[in-house]
Amino acid sequence: MSDNHPQISAQCPACGLHALVVVRLRRGGDGNWVQTDRRRLFGRDVEGDTAQLEVQIDTCPVCFGAWFDPGELDVLAGKLEGVEQVLDADSTPSKRGCVHGHGPMSEHRLPGVISTPLDRCTACGGLWLDGHERRKLAQASTSEGQGTKTERWFKRGAIWAAQVLTHLPVEVDNPARGTPWVVYLLLATFLAVFIGQETGAIDTEYYAIVAGRLKHEGDYATLLTYMFMHGSWAHLLFNAYFLYTFGDNVEHLFGRVRFAIFFVLAGVLAGGLHVMLTHRTATPVVGASGAIAAVLAAYLWAFPRARLFQVILWVQLKIPAWTYLFVWAAFQLLMGFWGKGADAESVAWFAHLGGFLVGVAVTPLVLAMRRREVARHVRVPALT
Template identity: 55%
Template sequence: MSDRTDDVSAREDAPEVSAQCPACQLHALVPIALQLTEDGRWRQLEGDAASDDDTLLIDACPVCFGAWFDQGELDIIGDVAVDPELLATAMGDPAKRVCPRGHGPMLEHRLPGILRTPIDRCPACGGVWLDGGERRKLAASSTREGQETRGKRLAKRGVIWAAQLLTQLPVEVENPARGTPWVVYSLLVSLLSGFLLSVAGVLLYRHWAVIAGPFRADPSHFYTLITHQFFHANWLHLLGNGYFLYIFGDNVEHIFGRLRFLVLFFGAGIVGGGLHVLLAKATLTPVIGASGAIAGVMAAYLWSFPNARLFQVIPFTPIQVKIPAWAYLIVWVLFQALMGLFSTAVHYAWFSHLGGFLFGLLMTPLVLRGRKRRVAASVRVPAAPFRRA
């Protein structure tokens, strides 16, 4: 194992990492300062405290949670023993990722009995890249969840479990937003305002709702494709939509940017409402709510954070599971499709949800492609697909 003081000093002598995430390519790597506390646990430092001499600095991606460990850093913080000599001497297979230090392609090294997936190591500088799942396995202490005591984790999970028994709503395990999601907050205020105005009788929601029959007969009702999103049937409807918008929307807004997020939200709402008009069986039932728009946000979350983890209670049981976002959202889509095809309930706009989700699925790859190019242009070491000749 490398000497801790020597490794920290070597890191201080090296230039700052300016690299695109070699895995998801959606963000520049962000430095994270870690300090070993008196009780032997690592904690993440904030602000000026990160400049202390006795700290360990790693570089992580806030989107996919992968992290870069300079030579020796994984030995210091690693929670699972990996023989450094094995990595230094074993011949790895060529990887499709490049070293964030700018040394070119890395090599893949397999760790039988420890990981199912190979880790990436730079043969020039000895640094190691861990994907999000690999990081949680080999270096959990570098994550906020891994820095919590077992008692705190169990207490937090117990509170979440109790709340989920009542609500059946998913909860993010660890995916904090970077920055303040002002658009999400503004939309939440707008949805609340629309609901309160309708409850007070200032606005009659039926005048602003999507009603398939009249819409088909008179397309001048097109404005309702936007206005129906601001009204909700009751407090439960509003709070449910607001919750999903918040937990999925804050991260998506960071990736999309404010203007593109607004296009996503209202575009998904319009497409969702339009699909309802085309396929609805109940042609005189007014449809209100931002569910179609939020379904588009959920699709964007699926594209952007497929491996983010969610707590979810299995319906009709007290069993709580931790699942990747992609699994939760695929089950959600299948449920919407089945209900849309076979349900006789007229008060749920299943096709609006599916239309909004489809819009999000189609728009998000275009947005992510542009974001990857912008991130590559902003750093010294772009990911492999954007390497300059």
């Protein structure tokens, strides 16, 4: 089927944030679908496989939606074979355009399978599935859906054990695409600076934000320097984990230079909000948490359908990223204004909030720029 697969140069009709990319799948003798060749697809090298059947689909690596040319969805649907033939005949106009340039599509229901309508082009017969719809019918094209059931459960068990110990979230199906060089550079800088702090080569208090000192002495350079230092190994490792987990996808979407500027700007403004609102004016503040909070907000805007594993009361739950991040932001707000005790007062909650607000404010502007850039570089731009 892949030999006749038409070449598509189109902007994602759903989110508009990326050009569609090809994912080639083969079904092996065990019936499982795997990505083929040793090509880097969605940031992952995959071994080739002796296949019985091969299919290519065009996907958006941001919102996880997928385009299926006629016949492709039936092949991947497995037990739901014939799904293209049972679409409800009644339709309503869609705001999304066909990726082959045939204009607006129409929305059709798939009774008893998916509650939301699918988009279908009446000219070519192609179908568009949003990310959550695609997961129901074509999980094989995501990292979560590949491999045997035993392999998947073993991986889940290992993740659960690590999460019980750390309580950190883990991405489910949003792997990195490309090498996040800015993220790596930031992580290396954090480590080098912290080693300097530990050995005494860097005076932590001199380069930290001290709100009272900044207000009275104009020590504005610390708004930049504080974000590259950390108070402990645990502080460093937690920040590094969150930056690595969420920052790689945001860097890919923003672009390296834009992401670097965004990170530093967010850190400076986050530190400024801390200086304005904190009552602990003599306490030194260090850490990249404010800038990383902006990265979390950007991730929320750009990947609202991404999902995370989170362990709560020993139970591993699969939750939408927006749920986790909204709870996180609400917690920062509550602790910033009403947190009491030594532990609560040792954290710069207002810096976290400031960074998150910067991300909320700036990300829509960056995404609008991104959509325009993608539209200029594809043959079929998304409908606006």
